[in-house]
Amino acid sequence: MTLDTLLSYASGLGISLVLTVFSLLFGLAGGLLAAMASLATSRWVSWPAIALVELGRGAPGLVLLYLVYFSLPQIGFTIDAVPSAVVALSIMTAAYTSEIFVAGFRAVGKGQWEACESLGMSYFSTARLVIIPQAVSVVIPPLIGWSVLLFQATSLAFAISVPELISRAYDFATSTYEYGLAFIVAGAVYLGVSLLAVGLVHQSLRLRRRVATH
Template sequence: MDLSQYLPQLGAGLLVSLQLTVISVVCGYLVGLVFALGVSSTRGWLRWPTLVIVEIGRGIPALVVLYIVYYGLPSIGVLFANFTAAAIGLTFTVAAYSSEMIRGGIQSVPMAQREAASALGLPRFVGFTRIVLPQGLRSSIPGLMGLAIQSFQGTSLAYSISVNELMSQAYQVSTVTFQYLSVYAITGAIYVVIAVPSTWLSMVVEKRLSRGHV
């Protein structure tokens, strides 16, 4: 059986996977930045609750998070459509992991930079946002790029809550054609075509950053 007629269906699934990736990565990094600042805070009332949230997000598998959002929250009256539930669950996982990368980047900025900002008379907030934070985010870029690639691969978990992403479409095609090996081989190739060049790009960016180039 010619599988080419099913490529548009797989393409539609890929589009959903890419949409989930963009949403979870963009929103996850923004929330992760907030988490990183919270964990880095010297105020205990802010630091410890944020740290607990981050560790929970890092400790619970993404699949379990998806189940909690999609199947668990309705028991307390909070319902989401499957795509929305997948986006929320994946965003939370990305936020938890990215927060530690961003926090590590911020902490890697030499103390001399903070002291120089203070010596120039810059308010602490201004010195942090204009000097420390940009350098910390720059140091975090390679790790965040790698996390984005993992997030794309992780969108396959959304199949478990009936989101019509790539893996879900592959399953539907395979059950119709019974060509499981061929269909899943094509699906794997699609992931590879996107993930491998992205990995190479992240390595190039990391090398350029290590040489002092943007």
């Protein structure tokens, strides 16, 4: 591999990471709101939220990507490839992480919801000030796992010509006919970044626990 090829891979990796970060930011916010809505006592709030979550979980990521990129322009919303990928991946993230947040909320226990209600606190104030801080330790491990899966899922953006990591690998493969090498290198990059991210997060959690115990 030449230096230009390695730089091309690095550029693709950068775009994959950008897709991951922005999809996480928007998706986690959406997932948290969807989780809070699905646990609401009003069926007018909870049922639509649950339906949207199941729709997002049931639709394949590639289908969501095509719907955003190809269908929205037909109703007057033209979105470029990179924002389309972010929107589709954010929807996936919101749908899957909402279940993680719901599990975290339920792990705290009903008693604390009832105690806050007896104190006159609103539903959203209870969630924001009491429940979410306690649920963080429960939701972090599965959220780390989802973040790794999301980083790997950015390869779907290749289907709409986003120049991410797999796209760069494909360009190298078609120009040299070294398909095995091209995708082995791409796979190694995905694996290396995933292991590094998980290791860094686990290390930070260990340091946090040590600080908390002293």
